[in-house]
Amino acid sequence: xxxxxxxxxxxxxxxxxxxxxxxxxxxxxxxxxxxxxxxxxxxxxxxxxxxxxxxxxxxxxxxxxxxxxxxxxxxxxxxxxxxxxxxxxxxxxxxxxxxxxxxxxxxxxxxxx
Amino acid sequence: xxxxxxxxxxxxxxxxxxxxxxxxxxxxxxxxxxxxxxxxxxxxxxxxxxxxxxxxxxxxxxxxxxxxxxxxxxxxxxxxxxxxxxxxxxxxxxxxxxxxxxxxxxxxxxxx
Numbered sequence: 001x002x003x004x005x006x007x008x009x010x011x012x013x014x015x016x017x018x019x020x021x022x023x024x025x026x027x028x029x030x031x032x033x034x035x036x037x038x039x040x041x042x043x044x045x046x047x048x049x050x051x052x053x054x055x056x057x058x059x060x061x062x063x064x065x066x067x068x069x070x071x072x073x074x075x076x077x078x079x080x081x082x083x084x085x086x087x088x089x090x091x092x093x094x095x096x097x098x099x100x101x102x103x104x105x106x107x108x109x110x111x112x113x
Numbered sequence: 114x115x116x117x118x119x120x121x122x123x124x125x126x127x128x129x130x131x132x133x134x135x136x137x138x139x140x141x142x143x144x145x146x147x148x149x150x151x152x153x154x155x156x157x158x159x160x161x162x163x164x165x166x167x168x169x170x171x172x173x174x175x176x177x178x179x180x181x182x183x184x185x186x187x188x189x190x191x192x193x194x195x196x197x198x199x200x201x202x203x204x205x206x207x208x209x210x211x212x213x214x215x216x217x218x219x220x221x222x223x224x225x
Contacts, residue, residue: 033212043157043201043215056212090156092213101147102213104156 002027004093004105012111018079021108025072025093032074033102034066037088046089049074078110086112116140119202119216127224132189134219136202139183145205146178146185147213152198160200161187192223 005024013019025032034046045058049068066076072093078085088109092102119136126132138146145164149157163169163176163185175188189196199218206212 035213035215042217043203043213045212045214048212056206058212088156101159101162103159104149107156 004091004103006089006091006105006108008108009106010109010111012113013081014113015081015083017081018077019081019110020075020077021089021091021110023074023076023091023093023105025074025091026095026103029093029095029103030072031094032068032072033092033094034074034076035090035092036060037090037107038086043090046076081112083112086110116214117202117204117216119200119219121217121219123220123222125222125224126192128192128194130192130223132192132196132221132223134187134189134200134202134221136185136187136216137183138185138204140204141180141183143204146176147203147205148174148176148185148187149201149203149215150196150198151201151218157201189221192221194223194225197222 007022031050033048035043037043046060047054047066048056052068063079068074088107090107091105094102117138147162148160150160151157161171161176163178166178166180169176173190177186199220201218202216203213
């Protein structure tokens with residue numbers, strides 16, 4: 001099976017802009033979670049989607065949003081970018097066959113200038 | 114108190130030695146625990162998961178879980194330079210959620 005794919009892999013934006021990141025889960029996986037990784041805070045949970053519904057949300061401002069489509073692909077959007085949003089954004093997919101076991105994509109590295 | 118804490122390291126061991134990585138967690142209701150390996154510039158890669166008290170072995174890796182003491186550990190036997198990476202401990206969110214709560218990771222260096 002192909003792994004989790006994320007696009008784009010690298011992105012440079014300026015403050016105030018918005019960005020949309022995309023994630024395609026492993027075939028057959030219906031749950032997609034998003035994480036932000038920074039050197040200072042480590043890996044932090046953003047949100048989780050299952051069957052097009054957001055099931056869980058981390059402690060991030062409303063500028064961070066996401067959605068999931070009927071084919072389980074997911075997007076996350078960050079509006080009004082701030083310098084502190086520079087991070088590696090990771091998508092993970094999971095199957096309920098092995099509860100909570102998540103497989104990560106390669107990530108999107110976002111740099112906000 | 115942070116939910117998942119790891120000894121920050123860095124940890125340095127000689128090739129062929131046993132590397133011991135430790136993790137404690139605060140939520141007694143946690144049921145599932147995961148170890149991920151992350152090479153510099155790469156995304157986390159799942160090594161092992163453990164749900165039950167005791168040891169779970171997979172090749173050179175052994176995960177240990179002690180729910181009474183709220184700690185999880187990962188032992189790497191016969192450490193190789195290719196094991197040099199940051200190791201992330203995570204607990205499952207529980208309640209049907211797929212959310213993982215991660216520690217900040219321990220950087221391991223295996224010296225040839």
